[in-house]
Amino acid sequence: MDNRVIVVKNLIKKFGTFVANDNLSFDVFKGEIFGFLGANGAGKTTTIRILSGLSSPTSGEVTVAGINASKKPEEIKKQIGYMSQKFSLYEDLTVKENIMLYGGIYGLSKSLIKERTDSLLEKLNFLEYGNKLIADLTLGLRQKLAFSIAVFHDPKIVFLDEPTGGVDPITRRQFWEMIYETAARGITVFVTTHYMDEAEYCDRISIMSEGKIVALDTPENLKKLYNTATVEEVFIKIARPVNN
Amino acid sequence: MKRFLGFVRKEFLHIFRDYRTLFIIFGIPVAQILIFGFAISTDVKNAGVAFLDLSKDETTQKLTDKIISSGFFKKTENLTSYNEIEDIFRKGKTKEVIIFEKNFGKKLQNEGKASMSLIADGSEPNTATLVTNYTMAIVSDFNTDMSGVNANNPMLIQPEVKMFYNPELKSQHMFVPGVITMILILICALMTSVTIAREKEFGTMEVLLVSPLRPIQIILGKVVPYFLLSFINVIFILVLSWLVFGLSVKGSIILLLAESMLYIMLSLSVGILISIVSSSMQQAIFISLVGMMLPTILLSGFIYPIENMADIYGYISYLLPPRYFITIIKSIMIKGTGFMYVWKETLVLISMTMLFIGISVRKFKVRLE
Numbered sequence: 001m002d003n004r005v006i007v008v009k010n011l012i013k014k015f016g017t018f019v020a021n022d023n024l025s026f027d028v029f030k031g032e033i034f035g036f037l038g039a040n041g042a043g044k045t046t047t048i049r050i051l052s053g054l055s056s057p058t059s060g061e062v063t064v065a066g067i068n069a070s071k072k073p074e075e076i077k078k079q080i081g082y083m084s085q086k087f088s089l090y091e092d093l094t095v096k097e098n099i100m101l102y103g104g105i106y107g108l109s110k111s112l113i114k115e116r117t118d119s120l121l122e123k124l125n126f127l128e129y130g131n132k133l134i135a136d137l138t139l140g141l142r143q144k145l146a147f148s149i150a151v152f153h154d155p156k157i158v159f160l161d162e163p164t165g166g167v168d169p170i171t172r173r174q175f176w177e178m179i180y181e182t183a184a185r186g187i188t189v190f191v192t193t194h195y196m197d198e199a200e201y202c203d204r205i206s207i208m209s210e211g212k213i214v215a216l217d218t219p220e221n222l223k224k225l226y227n228t229a230t231v232e233e234v235f236i237k238i239a240r241p242v243n244n
Numbered sequence: 245m246k247r248f249l250g251f252v253r254k255e256f257l258h259i260f261r262d263y264r265t266l267f268i269i270f271g272i273p274v275a276q277i278l279i280f281g282f283a284i285s286t287d288v289k290n291a292g293v294a295f296l297d298l299s300k301d302e303t304t305q306k307l308t309d310k311i312i313s314s315g316f317f318k319k320t321e322n323l324t325s326y327n328e329i330e331d332i333f334r335k336g337k338t339k340e341v342i343i344f345e346k347n348f349g350k351k352l353q354n355e356g357k358a359s360m361s362l363i364a365d366g367s368e369p370n371t372a373t374l375v376t377n378y379t380m381a382i383v384s385d386f387n388t389d390m391s392g393v394n395a396n397n398p399m400l401i402q403p404e405v406k407m408f409y410n411p412e413l414k415s416q417h418m419f420v421p422g423v424i425t426m427i428l429i430l431i432c433a434l435m436t437s438v439t440i441a442r443e444k445e446f447g448t449m450e451v452l453l454v455s456p457l458r459p460i461q462i463i464l465g466k467v468v469p470y471f472l473l474s475f476i477n478v479i480f481i482l483v484l485s486w487l488v489f490g491l492s493v494k495g496s497i498i499l500l501l502a503e504s505m506l507y508i509m510l511s512l513s514v515g516i517l518i519s520i521v522s523s524s525m526q527q528a529i530f531i532s533l534v535g536m537m538l539p540t541i542l543l544s545g546f547i548y549p550i551e552n553m554a555d556i557y558g559y560i561s562y563l564l565p566p567r568y569f570i571t572i573i574k575s576i577m578i579k580g581t582g583f584m585y586v587w588k589e590t591l592v593l594i595s596m597t598m599l600f601i602g603i604s605v606r607k608f609k610v611r612l613e
Binding site (some may be wrong): 052053054074077078080082083084085086088089090091092093097100101102104105106107159 | 247249250261447448450451452
C-alpha cells in the first residue's frame with residue numbers, strides 16, 4: 001500500500017516526570033538511509049529502544065515493519081537487525097561460529113546459513129578468516145563483520161547505533177559502501193552517528209534536541225534552509241547539548 | 245527451540261574454549277579434596293588424655309580401656325584430685341581430662357544412669373571440639389554395648405553427639421560434603437553470574453535482547469550448560485572421594501543426586517540474581533565471593549560446627565542455603581538416612597529456589613524497560 005516501514009505518530013516516552021521523547025512524529029521509507037542525529041542525552045537511544053521493541057511508548061502510535069510496537073514488540077524483533085557502538089560479536093568464537101549463532105537465533109535453517117556464510121565470506125574477502133577467532137581480527141574487520149551479521153537474516157530495517165566509532169577513515173568509507181549496498185537491496189538503514197560528514201551520506205536526516213525533533217529533511221534542504229555549507233554547521237546551530 | 249539450542253551450543257563453546265573456566269570447574273574440586281583430605285587433616289591421633297577416676301570400679305575400667313584402645317587417645321596420667329587438672333593442662337601434653345563420678349558403676353546398675361565429665365583444653369578450640377566429640381562417640385558406643393536393645397542413653401552426657409555422628413571418625417568424611425557444597429556454589433553462582441555480566445559488559449547482551457530470543461530463553465541458555473557441568477562435577481567428586489578415601493555413599497545415591505540437582509538449581513538462581521543486580525564482571529565476582537563463598541565456608545557448618553558459633557552467627561546460618569544442603573548430604577552420605585529425615589531441609593531449599601527465581605524474573609523485566 002505505501003512504502004513506509006517506520007511510522008511514528010505523537011510518540012511520547014516518560015520516565016517518571018522526565019520526558020525523554022516529546023511528541024515525536026516521523027516516517028521512514030523502504031530502502032532509505034535515515035540519519036538520526038542529536039547530542040548525547042537528546043533522547044535518541046530511547047527512541048531506538050522503542051523502535052526495536054525493547055521498550056514501549058508511554059503514548060502515541062509506533063508501527064515498525066507494519067507491526068504495532070505497543071502491542072507486539074516481540075514480533076518486531078524478528079523483522080529488524082541491530083548493531084551497536086559497543087562491540088557485538090563474541091571474541092572467543094570464530095567468525096563462522098558467530099555467524100552460525102546469530103543466523104540460528106534469527107531462525108535461519110542450517111543449509112541456508114551455510115550457503116549465505118560462504119557467499120558472505122567471499123564477498124568480504126574473508127575466506128581465510130572463517131575459522132579465526134574474532135579476537136584475532138582488527139577492529140575494522142570486526143565492524144564490517146558485525147554489520148554483515150546484523151543484516152544476515154535479511155531484516156526489513158537495520159538499526160546502527162554509532163557503528164563507526166573508533167574506526168579509521170578508510171574502513172569508515174568501506175563501511176558506508178556496505179550501507180549503500182544494503183539500502184539498494186531494499187533494507188532500510190536507520191543510523192545514528194556523531195560524525196557529521198557521515199550525516200551528509202544519508203538520504204534524510206533528523207536532528208533531535210531535548211526530546212524533540214527539531215529538523216527533518218534531506219541534507220541539501222537543511223543546508224539551504226539554515227544557509228550553511230555543511231550539516232555540521234546546521235547541527236551546531238540547532239542541537240543544543242542538554243547540560244549546557 | 246532451534247534458536248535456543250544454538251544459544252546453548254554457544255555457551256558450551258565459551259566454556260570449552262576458556263581453559264581457565266574448565267580448570268576452575270574440574271581442577272578446584274580435586275585440589276580441595278586432596279588438601280582437605282590430607283593436609284588439613286583434623287583427625288586426632290594419640291591425643292593425650294588424663295583420667296580422674298573417683299570410682300575405680302569394673303565399669304570405669306572397661307570404659308577407660310575402650311577409650312584408650314580406640315587409637316585416638318593416649319593416657320598421659322591418672323589423676324587423684326580435681327586440683328591437679330589445671331596443672332596437667334599447663335604441661336600441654338594432655339588435651340582432655342575425663343572424670344568419672346563416685347560409685348559410677350553402681351549407679352549405672354542401680355539407677356540406670358551415671359555421670360562423667362569431659363574437660364578439654366580450650367586453648368585449641370578445634371582439637372578440643374574434636375577430642376570431646378570423639379570421646380562422646382565412644383561413650384555412646386559403650387552405652388549401646390551395655391544397654392543392648394534398650395538404648396535409652398542411661399549415661400547421657402551432652403546432646404551434641406548426634407551432629408558429629410561419624411562412626412569411623414574420619415575427617416575426610418566430613419569434608420567431602422562440604423567440598424561438594426562449596427564447589428556447587430562456586431560453579432553455579434559465580435560462573436553464571438560472571439557469564440551474564442560479561443555479556444552486559446561486552447555489549448552482546450544488547451544484541452541478544454533485540455533479537456527474537458526471549459529473556460527467559462537467554463537465562464535458560466546460560467543456565468543449562470552449567471547445570472549439566474555441575475551435575476557431572478558432583479558425580480566426579482563422589483567418584484574421586486571414593487577412589488582416594490574409600491568413602492562410599494551410605495544412603496540412596498539417587499536421593500543424593502536428586503538433592504544435588506535441587507541445590508544446583510538453587511545456586512544457579514542465586515547466580516542469575518547476582519548477575520542481574522550487578523553491572524560488571526568485577527561486581528559479580530565480588531558479590532559471589534564475599535556474599536556466597538565466605539559464608540559457605542565459615543558459617544554453614546562446613547569447617548566450624550554451627551553448635552560452636554555465637555548465637556548471632558547461628559541465626560545467620562539459617563539464611564544460608566548451604567547449611568541445609570550440608571545437613572542433607574551429610575545425612576545421606578554418612579548416616580545413610582532416607583528422605584523422611586531430610587524433607588524439612590529439602591522443603592526449605594525448594595522455597596528458597598522459588599523465591600530467587602521469582603525475584604530474578606521480576607528484576608529482569610524491570611531492567612528491560
